[in-house]
Amino acid sequence: MEQATTTARDVAASSAPARQGRPGLALAAVCLGFFMILLDGSALNIALPAVQQEMHGSISALQWVVNIYTIPLASVLLTAGNISDRWGARRLFIWSLVFFTGASLLCALSSSLGFLVGARALQGVAAGGLLPTTLAIIARTYPDPVERAKAITLWGATGGLALVAGPIGGGVLTELLGWRSIFLINVPVGLVTIFLTVRYASETQTRAAKSLDLAGQIVGVIALSSLVAALIEGGALGWSAPLTLGLVALAVLGIAAFFVIEKRSSHPMLPLAIFRRHAFTASITNGFAFQFGGYGMQFMLAIFVQEHWHLTAAQTGVLFLPFSISWVFGTIVLARRLVSRGPRWLLWTGATASLIGALLVLGISDESTWPLLAVGTAFVGLGCGVFSPSLNAAALLSIDPNFTGLGSGVLNTARQIGMAVGVALLGAFVAIQDTLLGTRLGMALVAVCFLTIVVLSVRYVPRKER
Known part of the structure; x- marks a missing residue:
């Protein structure tokens, strides 16, 4: 069993109620962060043809705009949970918000598809840090099980609201202000969310977490990226193209290597x-x-x-x-x-x-x-x-x-x-x-x-x- 270790600051944070006695505002911060990372994808789907028209990209380029966000998000989720245990969920949430907001601004300022894809990758990494911390902060803010259940219900409803707002909001923003506004709107929302989190959310308890499985993390990213790249480029270049075949081979080798690493690791990211x-x-x-x-x-x-x-x-x-x-x-x-x-x-x-x-x-x-x-x-x-x-x-x-x-x-x-x-x-x-x-x-x-x-x-x- 892992031995919990806390600093004096962590003990004080974990034993105190939500800052300023405003748990509702701490919940609002968490829900806003959750809303941002879900809204981004559903709104962007509607705006993709506008991106294609301005940037003169192909369907495969649009797939990269979407997936370069999803791949790092999926890849860092398990590791982010481990970092949250060491660092504190509130701290990781704040820093992830800072990077997500900054990356959103870079997306809005993109001058080329390559620049946009790079900024989206940064967004995905930041979203991977945000997602696993939201429920941890809610659990810390609402120790009473009944109140916590109500808070989690509101958190879940936020996801539903993002699903409704995404298509119609993305369509309207694209028509009136252009596709860049979908990313630009994250900046003021992100700044408000950072303020609310810093002022009202309490830090979660930290503990000595298991060693990070860096080898598994790196090989897992390579395997997943190669698989998705093979599917995208196969549709664009043909399934017998040398690049497609090379990516398929790299994906197969990466998946095999990942399972070997996880089987032999003393602290695997994914216990088989x-x-x-x-x-x-x-x-x-x-x-x-x-x-x-x-x-x-x-x-x-x-x-x-x-x-x-x-x-x-x-x-x-x-x-x-x-x-x-x-x-x-x-x-x-x-x-x-x-x-x-x-x-x-x-x-x-x-x-x-x-x-x-x-x-x-x-x-x-x-x-x-x-x-x-x-x-x-x-x-x-x-x-x-x-x-x-x-x-x-x-x-x-x-x-x-x-x-x-x-x-x-x-x-x-x-x-x-x-x-x-x-x-x-x-x-x-x-x-x-x-x-x-x-x-x-x-x-x-x-x-x-x-x-x-x-x-x-x-x-x-x-x-x-x-």
């Missing part, structure tokens, strides 16, 4: 023993499939309707409103009312609704079929809203209670990897010469993802929470 439980492995696969289908679909369809149907960014945002609103309704209303049925029931019923929606979207053709797209994506959003809150519950039911933090970290990492791979692969489909055929093939793959969740949930996920 946790995958011996089939139910946990199924839950991690579900998390990957969810993010691949739900978020990869949004990227692909946003490109499709603006390039093939010639919709504006604002029109695209409106078209995605049924998807976003039904997702929030499924999460805040249905999932909360039906939670007593257990995670397995919520997973398979929600994924079934999303599967129906994906199959409906398969029928789209020209712009006259927009009602079919709106209804189909609404079903996808409703289903995702119902089952996505149960992904964590299902994963934690399937793992030793002593490793719940690790299990949650692995699940969130798998989800972010699913998003990166989904954007890369579905982007390759929409980039083929027959855009409609590629979109339909992509939606068929999205349907397979939701079908996988149905099957694995029925087969492996326990009926009720312990």
